[in-house]
Structures are given as structure tokens and as C-alpha cells.
Amino acid sequence: MALQDIRQRSGYLFLAVVVAQIILISAQVNSRSGVPVLESVIFGVFAEVQRAASRAVSSVRHVWGSYIGLRRAQAENEDLRRQLAAAQIQIQEQQALADRSRNLAELLQLRDRSTLQTAAAEIIGDAAAPDFRTMTIDKGTRDGLRPDMAVIAPAGVVGRVVVPSLRAAKVQLLIDRNAAAGALIARSRAQGVVVGEGDDRLRMEYVSEVAEVSKGDLVVTSGIDGIFPKGFVIGVVESVEKAGGMYKRIVVKPAVDFRSLEEVLVVLTPMPGREVEGAE
């Protein structure tokens, strides 16, 4: 039965035998490159298979690599964003540190300029109620602070110490409604009293109607109050009006920007009138 099938399919058998012998021949014949033909043909065919497989694998790897790369890029992007945010924060911290250093340097320069004994202090808090314009500094009685000691900044007068504790002190700002300082117009030497308005402006009172005051005049401390040393800048005249009485209505813009204030100097040297009180 099997022999009969073979006989019926003599063409296939012939083909098989011929192919087998061609393979046998090819195995023994070298190509021009010196490699057996069979090996060369098999290698060539297999190389094409390898090429196709390599391309397929390469494509898959490329797609996979792109996917992985995309994910890595995404993760890297997020990481870089975090690093950028951290760097930005660090930059801000550095800028703040630089500003603080600059402020401290200015404070030091101020301290060097003046013959007054001062203590640098850092602002650690503001007023607990908006009706009071105070702030808290990190120096107290342990550092030699006493009530009514002047607090100044490189730009000008800040206020005075009102409640010192062992390691901190409350400073009443010059812009507080209950704050006041003896002042004079630097150009005309017209004297008066600068009082707080509770906002960002000061009012200069008791300046004679006949005193020469104009907008832009520099206002400095007169030193007669026994708190603030003489000659420190308070601000500049912003407006001058006639009040209809004996005195002018003068609005002064403070030289110090109280909102951005960070460090101050506390004048430890007692004013002449205060030395007696201190001795007492």
C-alpha cells in the first residue's frame, strides 16, 4: 500500500531525491569565497532570517526603548522639575542670605559710622494685632537691651524698645499711632515732632507756619526726645500744607520700608537724658 502510494507520487519522490543530492553536492563544493556552497547557501538564507529577525527584534527594541525612554524621560522630567523647584528654592534662600548679608553689612557699616554702641538684632515677629505697629526682635535684656532704646536700620529710624524680655524685645515702630520722635528738617533745621499715623506714613507736627519746609526735604531725628540719637534719617517730606493755624500740616514718608525689614540695630548707648534714669 505504501509502495503503491510512493509509486503514485513519483514526482515528489524524484524531487526529494534530487534535492537531497543537491544538498549533498552543495555540502562538498566551495564557493568563490572558499566556503562550502551548502554552508554558504544555508548561511545566506539563515543570514536573511537573522536579518529579518534582527530587524523585527530591533523594531521591537526600538519601540520598547522609545517607550521605556519616554517613561524614563517622564520620570527624569519629573525629577528635573523637582530639582529645579529645589534649586529655585535654594536660589531664593541664597538670595535671601545674600540680602541678609548685605543688610548685615550695611548694619555693620552703620555701626562703624556711628560712635554709638549697638547690638544687631533679627526680627522674629510682628504685631499680634493690626492696630498696633510693633515687632519682636531676638535680643533682650541679656544682650543689654532696655526700654526706650532706639532701634535703627541702615535706611533710618525704626522705633524704640518698649518691652524687653530676657531673650527678646518688643519694638514699637515709628509708624505706630502712639509713637513719636523729635525731628527736624535737615535743610532748614525747622524742628517738630514726628508721630505715627498707624499706616505707612508719618505726620510731622509742631512745625511753625513760617518754617521753610518743602516737599522732598529730608527729616532727621533731633535727639531732644532722649531716645533717638540726633541726625538719623526719619524720612522725606511728602506733602506740606497750611493748616490754618500756627503749624504746618506735613506728611512724611518713612525712609525705612517696614514691610521688608529683617535686621535692625539697637542703640545701646544711653542718650544724655537717659543716663540719669539708667543710673537711677
Add this chain to the structure above:
Amino acid sequence: MRAAGTILAIAVALALQTTLARFLVRGVIGVDLVLVVVVYVALTTGSVTGLLTGAVAGLMQDVVTRVPSSIIGIGGLAKTIVGFLAGIVGTQFIVAQPLPRFVVFFAATIVHAVVFMGLYVLLDVRHFGTPVAAVSGQALGNAVVGVVAFQVAELLPGAMERRRAQRTRLRR
């Protein structure tokens, strides 16, 4: 049984070819006894047996005649093709007379030579110069031997019968 007889015939042909080669080749006249056996078997049994006989015989011949410049399989392939084609011819045509048989043997030798030498030349392994005379002489020799072999094979059974009958008569 037939397969064993075929293999035996191939073996005998190879033995004769290797021992009587110097007598079988005279000038351009050469005889390939193995090829004769293959064609003979193909004509008498068909294409399948013919191609299988050709494959086996050719491979055996290739192995036996193995030299550095020869390739095992070329002879086998050539004889496979010849056996297959001869088998087809034997089944499709009436090849019972000496002349058709002569033509078949002659043509088979030509085909064998074309395939055999063509493959060698194609593979740049051996070169045969201008083999027309040699191939023609071998085709002639194979055809003669093949026709004779057929005649002998066909006459041999009858002759033996006649000889047996003659002996029986003499005893009486």
C-alpha cells in the same frame, strides 16, 4: 526480492566496471555499466524504481570513484534523473525492440553526461574540454551494451528452457 536483485545488479556492475574498465574503454568508446543497469532497471520497472536505482547506483559509484576533485552526489543526481526519465519513457512508450532501446540508452547517456559534466563545470571543479566525441562514444558503447544486455536477458530464460528440454530428451 526485486530490490535485492537490483542492488545485486548494481554491485555486479560496479565490480565489473572497476575490474574491466581498461577493457571497456577503448579510445573514445567507453562503457558505463552502472548507467546501463540503471536504464535497464528503469525501462523494465518504471520511474520510481528507476530513480531510486539511479540514486543508489550513482552514489555508490561516486563513493567508489572518489578522488579529490570529485564530488559525491553529482553522479547520483545524474543517474537519478536518467533513471526517472528512462522509467517514464519505459512506461509511456513501447520500448521492446533493439532500436528504441538503443535510442533510449544513447539518449540516457547523453542526458547523464550533460548533467554530470554540466554540474562539474558549473561548480568549477573539473573541466572536460570538448567532450562531444567522448560522450558520443560512451553513448554508443552504452547503447550497444544495453541492447545486448536486453537481448541476453530476454534470450537467457528461453535458452535455458530449451537446454533443459534438450537434456531431458537426451536422457530418454
